[in-house]
Amino acid sequence: MTINSALSKLSVLLGDRLSLSKSDRENHGQSEAYFPLTPPDAVAYPSSTEEVSEILKICNSENCPVVAWGAGTSLEGHALALEGGVCLDMIRMNEMTDLMEDSFAVTVGPGITRESLNQQLRATGLFFPVDPGANASIGGMAATRASGTTSVRYGTMRDNVLGLTVVMADGRIIKTGGPVRKSSSGYDLTALFLGSEGTLGIITSLTLRLHGQPEAVSTASCGFDTMDAAVETVIATIQYGIPMARIEFIDAATAAAFNSYGGMDLPETPHLLVEFHGSERAVKEDAQRFGELIDDMGGSGFEWSDNRQEGTALWRMRHNAYYACLGLRKGATAVVTDICVPIANLAQAVRETRAEIDASMLQGPILGHVGDGNFHALLLVDRGNAEEIAEAKRLANSMARRALRLNGTITGEHGIGAGKRDLMPEEHGQNAWDVMGEIKRALDPNGILNPGKLVP
Amino acid sequence: MTINSALSKLSVLLGDRLSLSKSDRENHGQSEAYFPLTPPDAVAYPSSTEEVSEILKICNSENCPVVAWGAGTSLEGHALALEGGVCLDMIRMNEMTDLMEDSFAVTVGPGITRESLNQQLRATGLFFPVDPGANASIGGMAATRASGTTSVRYGTMRDNVLGLTVVMADGRIIKTGGPVRKSSSGYDLTALFLGSEGTLGIITSLTLRLHGQPEAVSTASCGFDTMDAAVETVIATIQYGIPMARIEFIDAATAAAFNSYGGMDLPETPHLLVEFHGSERAVKEDAQRFGELIDDMGGSGFEWSDNRQEGTALWRMRHNAYYACLGLRKGATAVVTDICVPIANLAQAVRETRAEIDASMLQGPILGHVGDGNFHALLLVDRGNAEEIAEAKRLANSMARRALRLNGTITGEHGIGAGKRDLMPEEHGQNAWDVMGEIKRALDPNGILNPGKLVP
Numbered sequence: 001m002t003i004n005s006a007l008s009k010l011s012v013l014l015g016d017r018l019s020l021s022k023s024d025r026e027n028h029g030q031s032e033a034y035f036p037l038t039p040p041d042a043v044a045y046p047s048s049t050e051e052v053s054e055i056l057k058i059c060n061s062e063n064c065p066v067v068a069w070g071a072g073t074s075l076e077g078h079a080l081a082l083e084g085g086v087c088l089d090m091i092r093m094n095e096m097t098d099l100m101e102d103s104f105a106v107t108v109g110p111g112i113t114r115e116s117l118n119q120q121l122r123a124t125g126l127f128f129p130v131d132p133g134a135n136a137s138i139g140g141m142a143a144t145r146a147s148g149t150t151s152v153r154y155g156t157m158r159d160n161v162l163g164l165t166v167v168m169a170d171g172r173i174i175k176t177g178g179p180v181r182k183s184s185s186g187y188d189l190t191a192l193f194l195g196s197e198g199t200l201g202i203i204t205s206l207t208l209r210l211h212g213q214p215e216a217v218s219t220a221s222c223g224f225d226t227m228d229a230a231v232e233t234v235i236a237t238i239q240y241g242i243p244m245a246r247i248e249f250i251d252a253a254t255a256a257a258f259n260s261y262g263g264m265d266l267p268e269t270p271h272l273l274v275e276f277h278g279s280e281r282a283v284k285e286d287a288q289r290f291g292e293l294i295d296d297m298g299g300s301g302f303e304w305s306d307n308r309q310e311g312t313a314l315w316r317m318r319h320n321a322y323y324a325c326l327g328l329r330k331g332a333t334a335v336v337t338d339i340c341v342p343i344a345n346l347a348q349a350v351r352e353t354r355a356e357i358d359a360s361m362l363q364g365p366i367l368g369h370v371g372d373g374n375f376h377a378l379l380l381v382d383r384g385n386a387e388e389i390a391e392a393k394r395l396a397n398s399m400a401r402r403a404l405r406l407n408g409t410i411t412g413e414h415g416i417g418a419g420k421r422d423l424m425p426e427e428h429g430q431n432a433w434d435v436m437g438e439i440k441r442a443l444d445p446n447g448i449l450n451p452g453k454l455v456p
Numbered sequence: 457m458t459i460n461s462a463l464s465k466l467s468v469l470l471g472d473r474l475s476l477s478k479s480d481r482e483n484h485g486q487s488e489a490y491f492p493l494t495p496p497d498a499v500a501y502p503s504s505t506e507e508v509s510e511i512l513k514i515c516n517s518e519n520c521p522v523v524a525w526g527a528g529t530s531l532e533g534h535a536l537a538l539e540g541g542v543c544l545d546m547i548r549m550n551e552m553t554d555l556m557e558d559s560f561a562v563t564v565g566p567g568i569t570r571e572s573l574n575q576q577l578r579a580t581g582l583f584f585p586v587d588p589g590a591n592a593s594i595g596g597m598a599a600t601r602a603s604g605t606t607s608v609r610y611g612t613m614r615d616n617v618l619g620l621t622v623v624m625a626d627g628r629i630i631k632t633g634g635p636v637r638k639s640s641s642g643y644d645l646t647a648l649f650l651g652s653e654g655t656l657g658i659i660t661s662l663t664l665r666l667h668g669q670p671e672a673v674s675t676a677s678c679g680f681d682t683m684d685a686a687v688e689t690v691i692a693t694i695q696y697g698i699p700m701a702r703i704e705f706i707d708a709a710t711a712a713a714f715n716s717y718g719g720m721d722l723p724e725t726p727h728l729l730v731e732f733h734g735s736e737r738a739v740k741e742d743a744q745r746f747g748e749l750i751d752d753m754g755g756s757g758f759e760w761s762d763n764r765q766e767g768t769a770l771w772r773m774r775h776n777a778y779y780a781c782l783g784l785r786k787g788a789t790a791v792v793t794d795i796c797v798p799i800a801n802l803a804q805a806v807r808e809t810r811a812e813i814d815a816s817m818l819q820g821p822i823l824g825h826v827g828d829g830n831f832h833a834l835l836l837v838d839r840g841n842a843e844e845i846a847e848a849k850r851l852a853n854s855m856a857r858r859a860l861r862l863n864g865t866i867t868g869e870h871g872i873g874a875g876k877r878d879l880m881p882e883e884h885g886q887n888a889w890d891v892m893g894e895i896k897r898a899l900d901p902n903g904i905l906n907p908g909k910l911v912p
Contacts, residue, residue, distance in 0.1 A: 102691050102800035103829075125695060145640040156638050158647070159615060174888035179798045181828040182612050183865035184601040184651055185872060185883055186910060187892045191614070191647030195640055212695045235558050239581060239668045241734060243699070278697060279745075282738065289735070342635045344558030372637040373559075409639035416641060427641055432630035435899065436643045442898035443891065454642060 003041050003085055006064035010044060010086065013054055017045040017092075028087040033075050034335050034381065034389055035418060040067065040081035047092045049165055049173055049204040056202065057171035059086060059448050067450050068198045070140030071113055075336050076417025078144060078197050082452035090139050093204060096120050105162060105179035107207045110139020126210040129154035132413065133322070139203050144415035145195030152371030153245040153277065154211060156413070157194055164190055165205035169444040179207050192439075197415060198450040200443050214245070214277030218287040219311035220304035221273045222294045223266065227251070227354075230270045231347040233297040234370050237274075238343075242289050246275040247371040248318060251354060254325065254365040258317045261324035266314070267301065272370065273315055280306075325365045325378045332380040335389070337396035337419075339403035340374040340412025349406050350375060353399055362391055374412030397423065416454050424454070459497050459541055462520035466500060466542065469510055473501040473548075484543040489531050490791050490837070490845055491874060496523060496537035503548045505621055505629055505660040512658065513627035515542060515904050523906050524654045526596030527569055531792050532873030534600060534653050538908035546595050549660060552576050561618060561635035563663045566595020582666040585610035588869065589778070595659050600871035601651030608827030609701040609733065610667060612869070613650055620646055621661035625900040635663050648895075653871060654906040656899050670701070670733030674743040675767035676760035677729045678750050679722065683707070683810075686726045687803040689753040690826050693730075694799075698745050702731040703827040704774060707810060710781065710821040714773045717780035722770070723757065728826065729771050736762075774823075781821045781834045788836040791848035793875075795859035796830040796868025805862050806831060809855055818847055830868035853879065872910050880910070 011018045019025075020042050029039030046052045059066045065085025072079065081087055093109035096117065100106065101124050108117060115135045118127050130141060132148040140146075142164070147156035154160065163177030166189075176189035193200055224230040230249055237244060250258070250273070255266045276286040287304040294302045303312045310316070317324060326332055341349045350366055357364040357377060368375025379395055381388040400410035400423050410416075410423050425433045437456040441447075467474045475481075476498050485495030502508045515522045521541025528535065537543055549565035552573065556562065557580050564573060571591045574583050586597060588604040596602075598620070603612035610616065619633030622645075632645040649656055680686040686705055693700060706714070706729070711722045732742040743760040750758045759768045766772070773780060782788055797805045806822055813820040813833060824831025835851055837844040856866035856879050866872075866879050881889045893912040897903075 100798060100800060103798035104694065105798060145644070147638055147640075151638060155611075155615070158638075158644065159611070168887075168891065172887045172890075174891055175885060176888060178865065179863055180796045180865050180868070181799070182603055182607060182614070182796060182830065182868050184603075184869050185865050185867050185876075186651070186880060186889070187656075187895060188601070188614065188647045188651055189888060189891065191644045192895075195642070195644055200643075212697050215697060238560065241668050241671060243734075278699075279741075281741070285735075285737070340636045340638060342556060342559035342561060343637075344556060374638065407635055409634065409636050409641050411641050412636070412638050413640050420641075424642060429631060431624075431628045432632060432645060433642070435624065435628075435630055435645065438898045439643060439648075439895055442894045 002062065003064045006059050006062035007042050009058045010055060013058070014044055019043045028069055028089065029080065031072060031074050031077050031080065033077055034333065034383060035077040035080055038080040038082060040087035041084045043087045043089055045089050045092050049167060052088065052167045052202050052204050053171040053173050055088065056167050056169060060170050060446055063446055064448060065451050066448050068139065068143065068202050070110065070137030071135060073134035073136045074140065074144065074417060075414045076419035078415055078417035078453065080418055082418060088202060090137065100179050101126065103179050104210045105207055106210055107205060108138055109205060110137060110203050112138050114138060114141065121210065125213050127213050128160065128208055129211050130157055130160055138206055142194050142203055142206055143196065143198050147413040149246045149248060149369055151369060152247055153243065158191060160209045161190060161194055161206055162209050163207035164193055164203055166193055166201035166203055168201050169446065169449050177207065195415065197417065197454050199440055199454050200449065216278060216280040216283045216306065217308040218276045218283035218304060218306040219274065219315045220287045220290050220302065221271060221312045221314035222299040222302040223269050223271045224299050225269060227270050227350050228347045229298050230272050231370065233272060233293060233299060235343060236293055236297060237290065240293065242286055243276065244274055244371055245277040248273045249368060249370040251350065251366040254321065254367045257324045257328050257365050261327040262317045264313065264317060271314060273318055321367055328363050329380045331382065333383040334378040335381055335392035335396065336376055336378050337399060338374060338376045338412050338414045339399050339408060339410060340372060341403050341406045341408030343373045345406040345408065346370065346373050349402055352402055353377060356398060357395060360391055360395055362388065362395065364395065372412060373408065401426070418453065421454060458518065459520045462515050462518035463498050465514045466511060470500055475499045484525055484545065485536065487528060487530050487533050487536060489533055490789065490839060491533040491536055494536040494538060496543035497540045499543045499545055501545050501548050505623060508544065508623045508658050508660050509627040509629050511544065512623050512625060516626050516902055519902055520904060521907050522904055524595065524599065524658050526566065526593030527591060529590035529592045530596065530600065530873060531870045532875035534871055534873035534909065536874055538874060544658060546593065556635050557582065559635050560666045561663055562666055563661060564594055565661060566593060566659050568594050570594060570597065577666065581669050583669050584616065584664055585667050586613055586616055594662055598650050598659055598662055599652065599654050603869040605702045605704060605825055607825060608703055609699065614647060616665045617646060617650055617662055618665050619663035620649055620659055622649055622657035622659055624657050625902065625905050633663065651871065653873065653910050655896055655910050656905065672734060672736040672739045672762065673764040674732045674739035674760060674762040675730065675771045676743045676746050676758065677727060677768045677770035678755040678758040679725050679727045680755050681725060683726050683806050684803045685754050686728050687826065689728060689749060689755060691799060692749055692753060693746065696749065698742055699732065700730055700827055701733040704729045705824060705826040707806065707822040710777065710823045713780040713784050713821050717783040718773045720769065720773060727770060729774055777823055784819055785836045787838065789839040790834040791837055791852065792832055792834050793852035793855060794830060794832045794868050794870045795855050795864060795866060796828060797859050797862045797864030799829045801862040801864065802826065802829050805858060808858055809833060812854060813851060816847055816851055818844065818851065820851065828868060829864065857882070874909065877910060
């Protein structure tokens with residue numbers, strides 16, 4: 001019952017698809033975030049659900065930890081093998097296995113990336129809308145319950161994953177859900193695995209909901225004197241039923257980053273950026289109605305475009321926001337953290353966060369998916385400077401606790417991973433966190449699945 | 457450790473809010489469906505979460521079954537006390553406890569009904585969209601993961617319940633989620649309890665997502681020669697991105713019922729009924745675009761209206777469809793059953809179901825929420841005739857198995873209850889059904905919560 005004896009058995013099963021090389025292990029021991037290098041003992045490259053099942057049977061009998069790996073774009077160190085063991089890199093399971101165009105559904109392997117999926121779908125007139133920014137794997141996006149800029153219209157992974165194939169800790173293969181729009185048949189196991197961060201089972205196949213590519217797209221953007229005015233505009237936009245496909249805000253610090261990185265000439269105040277999807281005529285009207293609302297709400301610098309490729313200048317910059325913000329400090333790394341609050345509390349949450357970052361030693365532009373009440377701070381640190389990392393962590397924890405005071409959640413879309421586990425009982429209460437632990441122990445009694453994450 | 461000793465303790469706790477009267481027990485022992493009278497041993501009327509917690513502590517220590525009761529509108533006998541015990545009638549916990557208008561959210565007790573909630577919300581400009589037809593309790597709708605006519609636009613209970621307060625079997629009180637649009641913090645316990653039919657915990661409070669009341673509403677309707685043409689029209693409508701708020705179909709038998717009950721003069725063929733929500737101008741355009749599509753798809757008798765109160769004549773009848781169908785046979789009761797399939801398989805599912813009902817001794821109009829691939833058969837029986845009930849059950853089971861053959865689910869919105877439990881392993885496979893049982897045993901080790909339902 002050791003990791004080593006598991007590795008010998010896995011080596012027989014997988015041959016050269018079990019890698020013990022230092023470089024491979026190190027590539028699977030770091031993330032985009034600030035966590036220290038944490039290599040697994042080995043990296044496995046399974047090619048089928050049945051093979052994942054055989055791997056888990058071995059690991060379960062040997063008490064060997066198993067951590068799944070997608071594209072490595074997690075921001076909270078979800079896929080770090082904190083207790084060693086085997087990293088399952090799902091890259092070989094990256095096929096579109098069943099396209100059901102007329103049912104607006106597709107089945108894919110977990111290793112397919114979002115961009116690759118949408119490229120393969122292009123000719124069908126359909127697309128998969130969840131867009132977290134990074135070119136993440138669909139399996140990873142499911143495991144973290146990801147979302148992004150389009151969720152205000154199309155929903156999160158929770159709304160767009162219809163079914164899963166999952167291998168349980170003991171190797172049993174189960175299927176949940178299927179290519180139907182809804183079901184009231186039994187426990188919603190699909191939803192339970194979404195966001196379980198690899199602690200309850202390994203996702204080996206996903207059936208996704210697809211949407212029609214919009215006939216036309218328009219974009220609009222404008223500035224505001226205050227965050228409150230910007231947030232009140234968002235609330236009014238929702239109340240008036242203007243159907244946004246995306247609605248993003250950037251704060252004054254982000255506007256400053258856009259000016260210096262992109263040579264823009266924005267007033268350094270909060271801005272809103274909106275996108276509309278629909279018929280040619282509808283998207284023009286939506287942008288114009290939004291423009292009228294801006295006037296009423298005291299916005300300025302309103303601009304709009306119905307050129308799908310170009311959009312407004314501000315939108316072109318938004319797609320490079322991460323690099324624009326990094327550009328504020330040469331050689332910096334960003335500790336990127338997120339929270340989500342009820343929309344009515346968003347202005348306060350941003351205002352207080354802005355003030356706290358301004359009072360710290362770090363720069364930290366704020367931007368986010370304002371229609372969902374979800375925003376990010378990009379805290380710029382020197383990766384080698386422990387004091388700065390500690391300060392960034394302090395600010396991130398303080399943001400999370402602010403979210404809780406304002407009736408929100410410690411993460412809207414990044415997940416818990418290695419970064420926010422200590423905050424779990426503060427958000428959920430000890431009782432609810434205990435219930436999560438009871439479910440975990442019922443389904444993974446030996447605790448081999450991504451140990452050290454998420455549950456007590 | 458008996459039901460009787462639980463009842464003595466509950467009587468001390470609740471006084472005259474524990475009822476042992478025959479009429480009260482019988483009122484909580486029947487449903488709208490065809491199940492035999494199954495009275496609980498007592499009916500409790502709790503008034504707070506803390507009181508529900510005390511009740512469950514007693515029942516858990518005495519191994520006394522507990523079944524929650526909302527408005528009694530379930531169609532599959534969910535709330536029948538199959539093993540006796542206490543029925544918890546949530547009628548006293550029916551308040552709107554926290555209205556968060558600017559965050560588009562509200563917190564309510566489980567006993568509030570959908571219509572009462574929307575009456576109380578009227579002046580706010582907001583509404584709760586999930587509409588299963590019956591004036592069900594919100595708690596019951598959550599417990600069965602209900603949906604209805606508007607789900608194609610606004611989603612099901614899964615999409616519109618943001619958070620819960622739940623009392624666990626041992627009396628622990630937990631909170632899940634909250635008034636935020638999304639979260640990626642830990643297991644999605646909210647989703648786990650939605651659709652768990654009272655087998656994992658008792659829901660004592662719900663935070664719901666609200667939507668802006670539409671500025672304008674338009675409706676349209678038309679006929680088709682075949683089901684296939686109607687379904688192809690639905691698929692095209694989704695592909696073209698015409699934003700339906702409701703899209704219903706009725707089959708030829710339902711059209712015949714409308715003619716005889718409502719004195720209409722419809723061709724006795726399949727029909728589609730559509731509703732649009734948006735600005736005055738948008739809903740006119742949507743109806744007109746739909747009309748153009750109908751022409752291309754070979755529909756006929758296209759009619760539309762932008763009068764919100766009236767709508768088209770066919771829509772007025774649709775709201776009375778249940779009674780119109782019952783009117784086909786004097787004194788009949790309807791065994792109402794539902795399935796849901798991928799949209800591309802809907803025409804085949806309806807066609808085969810129609811043929812099978814036509815070959816049986818029963819009448820059974822078919823209608824449904826075609827945008828979701830979900831439809832109902834209203835099988836007309838004489839409640840006292842065992843042979844007819846058996847034939848209706850045979851037809852319902854055959855429909856469910858047809859749904860599975862066509863990649864669908866045995867129920868889109870009615871749930872499992874006492875009616876469909878035997879079909880669970882056929883849908884989910886023994887492994888996934890076992891996983892549901894493992895979760896159940898972890899959270900309710902004594903099996904006191906709605907025993908005999910849902911899990912192995």
